Amino acid sequence: MARHAAAALMSVLISHTAAPPFLRYTAQAIDQAGLLRLAVIGLATRSDDRLMRLLAHSGWMPALHDLLKRKLFDDIPRQRLARYSRYEWARLLCGRLDRSGKLTDWLWDQGTRAFDRYAARQLRADDLAFGYEYGCQALFERAKAMGLRTVYEIPSAAHDWYHDLLARELQAFPDLLTPLQEHTDRLQAERSARRRAELQLADRVLVYSQHVVDSYRAEGVDVSNFRVINLGAPPVAERIIGTDPGSGPIRLVFAGTFGIRKGAHYLIQALEQFPAGQVQLDVYGSWALSESWRERAARVATLHGPVSFDALQQALAHAHALVLPSLSEAFGMVVTEALAQGTPVLVSDAVGAADLVQTGESGAIVSAGSSAQIKSGLQQLSEARGRWSQMREAARAAAQGWQWADHGRAVVNLIRETEALA
Numbered sequence: 001m002a003r004h005a006a007a008a009l010m011s012v013l014i015s016h017t018a019a020p021p022f023l024r025y026t027a028q029a030i031d032q033a034g035l036l037r038l039a040v041i042g043l044a045t046r047s048d049d050r051l052m053r054l055l056a057h058s059g060w061m062p063a064l065h066d067l068l069k070r071k072l073f074d075d076i077p078r079q080r081l082a083r084y085s086r087y088e089w090a091r092l093l094c095g096r097l098d099r100s101g102k103l104t105d106w107l108w109d110q111g112t113r114a115f116d117r118y119a120a121r122q123l124r125a126d127d128l129a130f131g132y133e134y135g136c137q138a139l140f141e142r143a144k145a146m147g148l149r150t151v152y153e154i155p156s157a158a159h160d161w162y163h164d165l166l167a168r169e170l171q172a173f174p175d176l177l178t179p180l181q182e183h184t185d186r187l188q189a190e191r192s193a194r195r196r197a198e199l200q201l202a203d204r205v206l207v208y209s210q211h212v213v214d215s216y217r218a219e220g221v222d223v224s225n226f227r228v229i230n231l232g233a234p235p236v237a238e239r240i241i242g243t244d245p246g247s248g249p250i251r252l253v254f255a256g257t258f259g260i261r262k263g264a265h266y267l268i269q270a271l272e273q274f275p276a277g278q279v280q281l282d283v284y285g286s287w288a289l290s291e292s293w294r295e296r297a298a299r300v301a302t303l304h305g306p307v308s309f310d311a312l313q314q315a316l317a318h319a320h321a322l323v324l325p326s327l328s329e330a331f332g333m334v335v336t337e338a339l340a341q342g343t344p345v346l347v348s349d350a351v352g353a354a355d356l357v358q359t360g361e362s363g364a365i366v367s368a369g370s371s372a373q374i375k376s377g378l379q380q381l382s383e384a385r386g387r388w389s390q391m392r393e394a395a396r397a398a399a400q401g402w403q404w405a406d407h408g409r410a411v412v413n414l415i416r417e418t419e420a421l422a
Helices: 021-032 050-058 062-069 086-097 102-121 137-145 159-172 179-186 188-200 210-218 264-271 291-300 309-318 333-340 352-356 371-383 385-400 404-419
Strands: 011-016 036-041 081-083 127-132 150-153 204-207 226-228 250-255 279-284 302-305 321-324 345-348 363-366
Touching (some): 011 021, 021 036, 150 404, 159 188, 204 404, 210 226, 250 309, 291 302, 321 371, 333 345, 333 385
Parallel strands (some): 127 150, 150 204, 204 226, 345 363
């Protein structure tokens, strides 16, 4: 799509240290609107990078190649892309060796702060600063000193709100506590203070769901400058390849870090209540519960660990349903990925993407933090076996109704709204 000239002289500097997949769509939309001056990104890649060409042609390290392909920014011209990746590379390498996670966490923290300082140095006098939670305090401080507007993107629920939720879960399930959680708990106050400082400097706050807004409101935050923009769905599959469950077991897929925040322990409890063979669960993603739960999980699920993006999409397409019973999920991109494949979903009401799900049509929504609710939701799905084809079509329609282009237009509108503030 052609890059259109901006109606005003405003330009945008957007910064993010980790380059999640959705950032590519945001940066592309801002660029196509003629507003992007610079995208400052940590570990971003391009197909014509020497390393990417080597990995593509040699077939070496396919897992690394798959990871880096998800960070491609080919649609952003090189002159509008600034990369600061040294800490992200160190964190990736350390993550392979650091069994406790503490060194990886330290690298993430220090790298984010260094990246923030680098991004702040790139600001110019006619920029709007578009920053990401925990990585933009220096950027926003410099922007305000220069009299510039700021947009703050928050990818999760309020930090202190979630910390209190996690504390309640650990009180109820003390065997879920891990050494890494004890470590990050000691850093809670300092890290929350940084987030609060960023929030106070924001003219507009972009969040992905009402769930996030509600968590901040519960903390007493004035949310009048918050704007909800759901993340987009990928293009819908041309045809549905998944089958209906018939009279056999319902095949479920869970995708993501299998830990407390995702409600993994409640899912295990729910599945333990079903007769063997009635429900099958495949888990794709890293293990994040305490080791004491691994044996219980293995009895009710197949733990595949992390897989490539393409492999996950195939699993979603062939599953009867996705299950995501999170205790707190700002959005949940895997939900829209499943819907786009025509796969119904079972999600909790604490999943932001539940906004796109219609119970009884494209899936089911259950209350968060309850194994009984998950069991009931699975029973609802089981009773809907005769309507599975209709549910698959409804899932595709839900994904078609809010694509990445829709998300991008909404972000550009938010930027223009912010720039127009008196």
